[in-house]
Amino acid sequence: MEEKILAILEEHCEEALQYTGDNMMEDGVIDSFTVINLVSDLEDEFDIEIDAKYVVAENFKNKEAIIALVRRLVEE
Amino acid sequence: MQLISYAFVIFWAVTFSLYYLAPARLQRYILAAASLLFYTAGLRGIPVSLFLTAVTTYGCALFLNGSLAREKEAAAQCADREGRKAVKAVFQRKRRRIQIPYFVFNIGLLAFYKYAVVSLPILDGIFGSHPGFLERVGMPLGISFYTLTAIGYVIDVGRENCSAETDFLRIFLFLAYFPSVTQGPFNRYQGMKEQFDKEHAFSYDRMLRGIQRFVWGAFKKLVIADRIGIFVDRVYGAEPASVPGSLFACATAMYMLQLYADFSGYIDMAAGVSETFDIMLPENFKRPYFARSVAEFWRRWHITLGAWFKDYVMFSFVMSGTGRKINKKCKNKWNGMGRHVVPAAGTMLVWFFTGIWHGRTAGYMLWGVWYGVIMSFSLIMEPWYKNWKSRLHIGEQSRLWALFCMARTWIIVFAADVLIRSSSLSQAGEIFLAFVTRLNIGSLLSSELTSYGLSKYELALLLAALVIWLAVSVIEERGQDVRDFMAGRPAAVRWVCYYGIVLLLLVTGIYGGSYDTAVFLYQSF
16 A cells, blocks of 8 residues: 555655655645645545545645555545 | 834733733633733724624534534444445535535625625615714724634634634634734634643743844834835826836835735734744744745745635635546546646635735736636646756756746736736736836936935935845745844844844834824735
8 A cells, every 4th residue: 555655646746755854735845736636646546535624734744644644544 | 003003012011911920820811801902992893793703603613513523423333434424424414504604604794894895885874974884883803814714713623623612712812812813824723722721931031032023023014114115105106107117117026025024024023922922823924035936935925824725725625526526527638637627726716715805906806816827827837847947957956047936936926016006907007018118227227216205315224124134034044043043143243233123123114204104014904
């Protein structure tokens, strides 16, 4: 699962894979357009629904947070 | 009551004294009482709208919280995912029945005061014109700010990003907190609640830091913004045909700085006042004119408003059923370009609303559309843009490239500011025409420049103040807090700088007379 998520992330924003900080959105690594397309691809790939309530900086602060979010939603 | 007034300084000092002298458990009550007093004094009337918003917000959030808890209980009884989905849908429908009337009521209230001014003569006819309707109910100060703040809180509760508050006083304080009630920043409940609940002990250093930030904000407002305002008002107030294009260009460039100095000055003052109470407000500006793109500019300018629209309008639209359906249909069409349809539509929506939030004139609507189109266009063009950059071997770190990108951003903001500073679209049109047909750059070097309210001495003074501001901005852009930077200088240098700023503020600030120092530009939004 992790590999698939990273592949989708790479497709949308290569920089996100190298990012080591803890606020990708505020640091301008990932913008809202990228988030929207990323969410859409993750939903299709894992058959999950990522509600607007999950689209917060905390869940997109780095690649680990994105992986954790998808994992949580798949298990729900 | 304006932040730059003797009355406010006395009010601040009294509130500050009571805040730290009273038992710590009473601190938030003191802030709530002070906020009510500040608001009522500024309004000169009964704050009916503020109370209506506070009460409906409080009630709606509590209902949502209860409904979410009941949904969880019901979902726990379901064995499978489909069952949980069905339960969620039922409870979501119930919540919408309360949420939608709440939004309609509060946005309606905002729209009524902000846009229905034309109906006032009718209301005055009903209520009698002495005093008229507005004088009776009071024009709600900061309604654009506290309404969006309240709506954001209700959405956050609905999204389970925070729990509903059971104490009405905390909600009232959150919405009416006096440093931020009139012009923001837009606070989020999660961050403010923790600070309101904390017991705050007096700290001399913190008080000093708060006062320093307040004085710095006043410097930007009185020495820079209001001085520039004299020139800009005269140029834009003149008959367009009589002013050369270069002077309009100069006035517009100055207006860009005026708006920034005025609004960020207010935010510095508000944040400084709040800091003395040990309550930190979110940052609203991060040196926007260093931005290399319009998107970055809006991540640095009025940050909390941008974040509000992104979180509560953009994402609500994109993640809604309609947004998802459109995205699914378009995503793989037109060689992959279809994936931009929904984000671009969301961007246009956000910018349309940002425009009408700022003002009801056609200029503001066009201003919003302008930014929406630029942002959507740059989103669609991004792959080509990256390709060109790579072919031309342009490095991200190149200083020349950075300067080019900054200049490009300035030009886009410049054009947008002509639209909002002009009194009408036809004046804006005449000004754009003047840039092309009669630029006459020579008039910037002639005595004509000093015939719009600022003498050579005033212009030199303004230039000196701008240099100080630039120096501070460069220090901050390098990641240093300027107050920490100053604290590290020798005492003599430090105090010369502090006294210098205060002296400049007292001697060269624009006070009284024909220029109303009390009015901040963003207050009218």
